[in-house]
Amino acid sequence: MENTSGVGVLDKATSILGALEAGPANLAGLVAATGLARPTAHRLAVALEYHRLVTRDLQGRFILGPRLTELSAAAGEDRLLAAAGPALTRLHDITGESAQLYRRQGDMRICVAAAERLSGLRDAVPVGTTLSMKAGAAAQILLAWEEAERLHRGLQGARFTATALSGVRRRGWAQSIGEREPGVTSVAAPVRGPSNRVVAAVSVSGPIERLTRHPGARLAQAVVEAANRLTEALHHP
Missing domain, CATH: 3.30.450.40 (GAF domain)
Structure with missing residues (x-):
């Protein structure tokens, strides 16, 4: 990943949010867009979902969550x-x-x-x-x-x-x-x-x-x- 902060987990989570800025994505799409390993992408996406930074649409795809609107x-x-x-x-x-x-x-x-x-x-x-x-x-x-x-x-x-x-x-x-x-x-x-x-x-x-x-x-x-x-x-x- 480019533009790393030195805090790896934060950089990876931010890359997921950046990928979702382009629109909904399933897990395979997140892996392709971020270059993260599949287990890592899944773990971070679910963690972001817990904090409402990510949610899912009716098709089960990951999308940006309501917490971002509130912030x-x-x-x-x-x-x-x-x-x-x-x-x-x-x-x-x-x-x-x-x-x-x-x-x-x-x-x-x-x-x-x-x-x-x-x-x-x-x-x-x-x-x-x-x-x-x-x-x-x-x-x-x-x-x-x-x-x-x-x-x-x-x-x-x-x-x-x-x-x-x-x-x-x-x-x-x-x-x-x-x-x-x-x-x-x-x-x-x-x-x-x-x-x-x-x-x-x-x-x-x-x-x-x-x-x-x-x-x-x-x-x-x-x-x-x-x-x-x-x-x-x-x-x-």
């Missing part, structure tokens, strides 16, 4: 947060309402950036606040595009339904009226990473008295535009 999203987090400040401030200025950015963290969602309304009736969500994935427009966004099994699991006990999430996917944005907290309404839209996976949700929230029971009619366009700006920042650093 890629984490690597882009600083870029996302750097872009979030100006984008949320602009969204707040346009709507006059509190704006937040949420990321999923297991079965919860966490506010990682915010621009707050400073006076009048408001719905302040301080940075670092952890909220449920069972209610709210941002929760709908972070769940709507998940794979079927995770989506089904997420719907258990949720204040919204599978039909509602189908509508979210069709429109490209979500709204909630009193789901998370009585009297509070919100509108949210997805931020997508380079792999097109939803990595965050931009949300605007405030009291029903001001935003009405149809907040999407007034706020959806601005929220979607803000989310698209953050998506663009992740795709073109």
Whole structure:
């Protein structure tokens, strides 16, 4: 192998990931692409599969695993947060309402950036606040595009339904009226990473008295535009 680091097992594992970058491969294909002995290629591929760096497709071939997508999203987090400040401030200025950015963290969602309304009736969500994935427009966004099994699991006990999430996917944005907290309404839209996976949700929230029971009619366009700006920042650093 070329470009060795001096740590043999790491170099060999990396060669397997490099081979899979070109597409799915069975064990014979990995052996041919890497030059590794068959038992070594198998042992390392299975070890990488254990750590979710490699998985298998429906034909049983090895493919790059979901952990790589998660690591890629984490690597882009600083870029996302750097872009979030100006984008949320602009969204707040346009709507006059509190704006937040949420990321999923297991079965919860966490506010990682915010621009707050400073006076009048408001719905302040301080940075670092952890909220449920069972209610709210941002929760709908972070769940709507998940794979079927995770989506089904997420719907258990949720204040919204599978039909509602189908509508979210069709429109490209979500709204909630009193789901998370009585009297509070919100509108949210997805931020997508380079792999097109939803990595965050931009949300605007405030009291029903001001935003009405149809907040999407007034706020959806601005929220979607803000989310698209953050998506663009992740795709073109």
